[in-house]
Amino acid sequence: MSGVNPIDRAVAVAGSQSSLSRILCCTPQNVQRMCSTGHVPTKHVLKIEAATGVSRHELRPDIYPDHSPTLSANVRPTSLPGKSTAGAVNPSSAAQTAP
Template sequence: MTPFEALEAAVERAGSQSALARKLGVSQTAVWKWLQSSKRIPAEHVLKTEKMTGISRHLLRPDIYPMDLCEKGAISS
């Protein structure tokens, strides 16, 4: 799963772009822009999104939370 697909899955689990936006304290337009332009969620929203949706931080932002570090015990989830 790519970070973009993980973000799409998080939106789906939240119920909608608007629902995810409300839960994160951002506008629906911000979520739309993440999906349309950056294709990933900003770092400051990753952990809250993981907690709300169950989509792993490692899938949402593998550049910040790489799986190999987790497997080695360097990061606990």
């Protein structure tokens, strides 16, 4: 099913466009429009993911990147010359309070 549109996969898991529309509290026509255009409105993405397991990234990769970096992936630990940051809670605050 790799060539199938993510919203079409969500419809298949839900059982039908009408079933998915009931989950989303919208009209079946809204779901049909999503299927025909492939565009899922932002307000429905998380509900679709929770109900069907189709990931938010697949539904809206423009809003939900595949791998969101974490803070620890973006921050590089720093150390003072001759000092170890091992066991430090916050290495940047250690640099500020060092005599």
